[in-house]
Amino acid sequence: MQFSNTYLNLGERFYQKVPPTPVKSPELFLWNSELADSLGFDASENALRAKYFSGNQVVPGSCAIATVYAGHQFGSFNPQLGDGRAHLLGEVVDADGVRKDVQLKGSGPSAFSRNGDGRCALGPAVREFIMSAAMKSLGVPTTECLAVVRTGEAVYRQTPQPGAVVTRVASSHLRVGTFQFFAAQGDVESLKALSEFAINRHYSDITEQGDQRYICFLDRVIEKQIELIVSWMRVGFIHGVMNTDNTAISGETIDYGPCAMMGVYDPETVFSSIDRNGRYAFGNQPGIANWNMARFAECLLLLVNHEDEQIMAQVIALVNGFAERYRQAYLQMMAGKLGIFNLSPADESLIEEILQAFLERKLDYTQGFDLLTKSFTSEAAMKDIKASLGTVFDQWLVRVNSQVNMVDAIEARMRAHNPVVIPRNHHLEAVLQASEESGSSDAANAFLAILTQPYQEVSGTSEYQATSEEYDRRYQTFCGT
Numbered sequence: 001m002q003f004s005n006t007y008l009n010l011g012e013r014f015y016q017k018v019p020p021t022p023v024k025s026p027e028l029f030l031w032n033s034e035l036a037d038s039l040g041f042d043a044s045e046n047a048l049r050a051k052y053f054s055g056n057q058v059v060p061g062s063c064a065i066a067t068v069y070a071g072h073q074f075g076s077f078n079p080q081l082g083d084g085r086a087h088l089l090g091e092v093v094d095a096d097g098v099r100k101d102v103q104l105k106g107s108g109p110s111a112f113s114r115n116g117d118g119r120c121a122l123g124p125a126v127r128e129f130i131m132s133a134a135m136k137s138l139g140v141p142t143t144e145c146l147a148v149v150r151t152g153e154a155v156y157r158q159t160p161q162p163g164a165v166v167t168r169v170a171s172s173h174l175r176v177g178t179f180q181f182f183a184a185q186g187d188v189e190s191l192k193a194l195s196e197f198a199i200n201r202h203y204s205d206i207t208e209q210g211d212q213r214y215i216c217f218l219d220r221v222i223e224k225q226i227e228l229i230v231s232w233m234r235v236g237f238i239h240g241v242m243n244t245d246n247t248a249i250s251g252e253t254i255d256y257g258p259c260a261m262m263g264v265y266d267p268e269t270v271f272s273s274i275d276r277n278g279r280y281a282f283g284n285q286p287g288i289a290n291w292n293m294a295r296f297a298e299c300l301l302l303l304v305n306h307e308d309e310q311i312m313a314q315v316i317a318l319v320n321g322f323a324e325r326y327r328q329a330y331l332q333m334m335a336g337k338l339g340i341f342n343l344s345p346a347d348e349s350l351i352e353e354i355l356q357a358f359l360e361r362k363l364d365y366t367q368g369f370d371l372l373t374k375s376f377t378s379e380a381a382m383k384d385i386k387a388s389l390g391t392v393f394d395q396w397l398v399r400v401n402s403q404v405n406m407v408d409a410i411e412a413r414m415r416a417h418n419p420v421v422i423p424r425n426h427h428l429e430a431v432l433q434a435s436e437e438s439g440s441s442d443a444a445n446a447f448l449a450i451l452t453q454p455y456q457e458v459s460g461t462s463e464y465q466a467t468s469e470e471y472d473r474r475y476q477t478f479c480g481t
């Protein structure tokens with residue numbers, strides 16, 4: 001694993017150089033071998049991996065920094081956040097030639113810790129590892145985890161809990177909040193340097209210069225956000241804390257703190273204990289992403305000529321155009337879930353009616369679409385979903401059968417959009433509890449073996465498919481702080 005750290009070149013306004021705080025007795029708990037291979041990480045001994053990815057031993061070539069950022073948290077601006085419990089070790093170019101950040105989380109305090117202890121409990125670390133692996137396999141853009149290392153130390157939340165350090169690998173850790181930090185200070189020079197860094201890192205094919213460069217940048221970041229949210233909506237993912245500091249410029253899912261999966265379909269579903277007004281409810285996610293993009297656009301406004309009405313009109317059009325762009329992408333995705341190849345305007349009401357039937361009849365989102373997919377080949381599945389959906393099932397069948405495409409192709413299209421298994425809340429929590437209580441990673445690895453093949457029924461899949469409406473009704477997630 002060959003480290004570099006181009007972020008250092010941005011200068012000291014961007015970070016604090018601070019080493020991780022060593023932990024008592026690092027012990028490797030989870031390891032992502034596929035990711036390790038793609039990064040060219042060849043230390044094969046668990047003891048050495050544990051030392052590196054707890055922060056106890058410096059990974060050769062790395063230089064630990066805590067990056068600064070700001071952010072709107074539940075709508076209120078906090079001008080000073082930053083990695084309060086994370087250390088960016090540096091960057092590694094992976095097997096596909098993509099530069100990736102490697103970051104420790106839970107590795108001790110920094111100048112940005114405020115009152116926090118800089119630590120992470122094992123449960124949230126394992127949650128981040130499992131959920132990100134599941135999302136990756138579901139085909140959702142996401143940061144990934146390389147390792148979870150137990151620290152041998154307790155962290156104190158409501159009760160003492162086993163501590164851990166999770167290593168996150170991301171296309172970058174640039175957040176909307178990173179831009180907001182400099183914008184809020186009117187530091188145009190840093191904002192410019194940051195934009196150039198982000199464009200080179202993520203959107204290097206942007207060749208425009210001057211104001212158009214920033215317009216293109218905004219356009220591309222919006223495009224990536226739309227792709228991201230559409231993917232979330234496809235699999236029923238609820239991020240739970242879509243603050244601007246948890247919105248990555250790369251368009252990857254970042255920060256799995258209070259995330260959850262929707263079981264029974266309901267756009268108002270919210271599980272996070274701190275989200276009392278449902279700001280980040282399932283169905284609000286597109287609107288919030290739009291809002292976050294408006295905050296991002298405000299930062300870029302500092303870099304363009306305000307006097308130029310055309311430029312201002314372009315920025316406004318991009319922000320205001322989010323909703324329609326999203327709607328088109330969402331409809332295409334839903335068409336995929338329903339096996340429709342050539343979406344027509346009439347399909348919009350069919351999509352709405354099907355979702356309305358899901359809502360009224362309290363159908364499980366994943367199971368419902370899985371049954372619909374299976375209904376071509378399984379009589380039982382067909383009867384089951386027909387009974388659940390009512391007359392709209394027949395409307396759907398007429399619509400898909402009106403296509404020239406072969407049934408196999410329709411089914412394949414649906415399967416590509418409809419997983420058979422997702423990381424359901426009650427299973428995830430049982431695995432986290434088992435991890436904490438037993439000290440063994442067996443339950444986590446067994447769960448991961450299924451979640452990494454979410455579109456296939458393999459031996460063991462059925463154990464994790466059941467929904468638990470009753471459990472979800474009471475379920476609450478917490479920020480892992």
Ligand SMILES: Nc1ncnc2c1ncn2[C@@H]1O[C@H](COP(=O)(O)OP(=O)(O)OP(=O)(O)O)[C@@H](O)[C@H]1O
Pocket residue numbers: 081082083084085086109112113114115116117118119120241245246254255256257479480481
């Ligand atoms: N235990 C902690 N000690 C110090 N700072 C913390 C702690 N937990 C959270 N913070 C800080 O609080 C802010 C918001 O936390 P949030 O839960 O969104 O992020 P996070 O989960 O720590 O990290 P990330 O967004 O990188 O996944 C961040 O600045 C974060 O570093």
Ligand SMILES: [Mg+2]
Pocket residue numbers: 245246255
């Ligand atoms: Mg965060």
